[in-house]
Amino acid sequence: MAKPVDLALSGLSKHYGRNVAVEGVTLRIAAGELVALLGPSGCGKTTTLRMVAGLVEPSAGEILIGGMQVTKVPVHKRNIGMLFQNYALFPHLSIAQNVAFGLQMRGVGKAETAKRVADALALVQLGSFADRLPAALSGGQQQRVALARALVIEPSLLLLDEPLGALDKNLRESMQVELRQIQRRLGITAVLVTHDQEEAMTLADRIVIMRDGKLEQVGTPEEIYSQPATRFVAGFIGAANFLKGTVASRGAEGLAIALPGGGRLLLPTETQEAPLVAVRPEAIAIGPADGPLPGNGTPATVEQVVYRGQMTHLYMRLDDGEPLLAYLANRDGAAPDGAGMRVGERVMAHWPASANKVVRDN
Amino acid sequence: MSATALPQPRGIAWPGRSSYVSLAMLLPGLAFLFAFLVLPSLVLLANGFMTQHQTGEVAPPFTLANFDRLLFSPAYQRTLLLTLKVAFVTSFVTVVLAYPLAMAIAYAKPWFSRLVMVLVVAPLVVSVLVRSYGWQLLLGNSRTGVLNWLLEAVGFGVTPVKIMFTEWAVVVASVHVFLPLMVLPLATSLTRINPAVIEAARMLGAAPWRAFLRVTLPLSIPGLTAGISVVFSLTAASYITPAMLGGTRGAMLGNLLEQQVTTAYDWAMGGAIAFVMVAIALGANIGATWLIEYRQRARLRASGAR
Numbered sequence: 001m002a003k004p005v006d007l008a009l010s011g012l013s014k015h016y017g018r019n020v021a022v023e024g025v026t027l028r029i030a031a032g033e034l035v036a037l038l039g040p041s042g043c044g045k046t047t048t049l050r051m052v053a054g055l056v057e058p059s060a061g062e063i064l065i066g067g068m069q070v071t072k073v074p075v076h077k078r079n080i081g082m083l084f085q086n087y088a089l090f091p092h093l094s095i096a097q098n099v100a101f102g103l104q105m106r107g108v109g110k111a112e113t114a115k116r117v118a119d120a121l122a123l124v125q126l127g128s129f130a131d132r133l134p135a136a137l138s139g140g141q142q143q144r145v146a147l148a149r150a151l152v153i154e155p156s157l158l159l160l161d162e163p164l165g166a167l168d169k170n171l172r173e174s175m176q177v178e179l180r181q182i183q184r185r186l187g188i189t190a191v192l193v194t195h196d197q198e199e200a201m202t203l204a205d206r207i208v209i210m211r212d213g214k215l216e217q218v219g220t221p222e223e224i225y226s227q228p229a230t231r232f233v234a235g236f237i238g239a240a241n242f243l244k245g246t247v248a249s250r251g252a253e254g255l256a257i258a259l260p261g262g263g264r265l266l267l268p269t270e271t272q273e274a275p276l277v278a279v280r281p282e283a284i285a286i287g288p289a290d291g292p293l294p295g296n297g298t299p300a301t302v303e304q305v306v307y308r309g310q311m312t313h314l315y316m317r318l319d320d321g322e323p324l325l326a327y328l329a330n331r332d333g334a335a336p337d338g339a340g341m342r343v344g345e346r347v348m349a350h351w352p353a354s355a356n357k358v359v360r361d362n
Numbered sequence: 363m364s365a366t367a368l369p370q371p372r373g374i375a376w377p378g379r380s381s382y383v384s385l386a387m388l389l390p391g392l393a394f395l396f397a398f399l400v401l402p403s404l405v406l407l408a409n410g411f412m413t414q415h416q417t418g419e420v421a422p423p424f425t426l427a428n429f430d431r432l433l434f435s436p437a438y439q440r441t442l443l444l445t446l447k448v449a450f451v452t453s454f455v456t457v458v459l460a461y462p463l464a465m466a467i468a469y470a471k472p473w474f475s476r477l478v479m480v481l482v483v484a485p486l487v488v489s490v491l492v493r494s495y496g497w498q499l500l501l502g503n504s505r506t507g508v509l510n511w512l513l514e515a516v517g518f519g520v521t522p523v524k525i526m527f528t529e530w531a532v533v534v535a536s537v538h539v540f541l542p543l544m545v546l547p548l549a550t551s552l553t554r555i556n557p558a559v560i561e562a563a564r565m566l567g568a569a570p571w572r573a574f575l576r577v578t579l580p581l582s583i584p585g586l587t588a589g590i591s592v593v594f595s596l597t598a599a600s601y602i603t604p605a606m607l608g609g610t611r612g613a614m615l616g617n618l619l620e621q622q623v624t625t626a627y628d629w630a631m632g633g634a635i636a637f638v639m640v641a642i643a644l645g646a647n648i649g650a651t652w653l654i655e656y657r658q659r660a661r662l663r664a665s666g667a668r
Contacts, residue, residue, distance in 0.1 A: 055561055075564040076573075082565045088558035092580045101576070105567035146562075153566060 004031035005066030012061035036192040036204035044213035081150030083163035087142040089134035096130035102153035120148035158190040234278040261318030263298020283355035284326035289346035297350030409633025428634035449598040452536040464548035494606040527609025544589035551585025591650035595643035
């Protein structure tokens, strides 16, 4: 395999008339790293990927692969491998011919082509399918052929455009693991586009959250989840409760914030204004309503109890009308905390101070 | 797949409870076709195997002499081969011209795609007579021919193009009118190709023309064969175009047939010519269909799917 190279995007933009698809994306992806572009549909993630591929011409900005300027290089000279959501295998060519295609375009000799095709098919465990046509294979097998076809040309970069989106859940999960193992083993730099946050978490070294054509936050899956920078990120990755109150007092340990619904928060920050605070549902615990008001907590009324197996989802309403969601872990499949709770019951929701994430409101 | 999940066959239910009603409704049309198409055709085709007597009647003894004359006597053989040549050249030129047009219709922006479509289909709405007179004006061998007048004005000498009343004038006019019949099935075939497949070829290192040859072209073969079979058989069967533009040098089987029946009063020979013309049209259609099915069979065999 060729030596892994890095990818640098600088001020990359794409405008369609007056519509802005991508605006000023600047990003550096290290050699051998797998980065996921994650966001809702229309956020510009696919357009960004297609600009890297050379399938869409940027309106502005630059693309550097391994330090080489490729912004103006045509698609077929970029040496990039790509997986498409619908696999895009050549329906009229056998599996072996599909994998050999890129090598034939490069003028590789017959004997070497045959050997490399066999190696690539062995890598994805489809050696015995060489003479079949794509239509005879299942979706998962087809995508593995597409992977072999993309990797056999020893690309400098692997682009994955929702590659597992058309597969059912179980197959998708096993393919995620396989894809990750192969990418790690070959040490190839890869960019994944997905709208599935679990897929991004499972596969990526780093996640790039995009919104309205711009980068919203870049970080490891853990950073993105535990330190969301904005309200959008906190709500897009996992679920979050958003709380906003007024400054009640300033002390040595930080800011005490009174919530309009009667609860309170303690924050170790020193802002003038009371910031927006996100609290993950799984951080919230439930206590008896007549207990003392905890450091971080609020009284609430139970509106709905949903048993989900490993978790019970508890939908509550604060006294000012704002919703509050808690995920209560069920041990041995039983719901200890949620067991006795009924709709309409008054409870005290509380959480540790470390669960308070200050986010930008956007 | 379970039996219940099988897709329902398209079209009318046949046979079913309503089959008698369907049959009754079909009957007038079938009877009309039988009386005025099938029967006369059979009579005409049968004439080809009989003898034209001096008395004017076409009757036994049965003979293959007409076919022998048509296929092996120089004058008739020349017309037969010319017909095949005109049909072949027209099909070839049409394919070459049709691909870019079909690609424009399939891939261009909607307004441009629609414009091309209108331009391509336009010749079909003009009557064949009007079209042929138009080509006579354009292609005239003298200075009054528009093309020659234009070329002379630009400095190509006096009447540089002399294709009027040759088979080439027939080819030009046939390409003009049959182009849409090639473009439309091709465009349909092209729009059925998943665009990601062509993008995949490009990303694997194929320059645009190689992606076309290795991916677009083979995947558009169903449209191509449909177009070729239609254009080939219609050109081979044409009568008015060669009569008006081909002259004596460009006369085709249709003109020979007319001449045999109306001038020579040789209905037996006419029947033989008609037989060969039908055979050419059927041959083109069956040949094209067989080609597609052969490819599909080969594909299935290769896939090991069933």
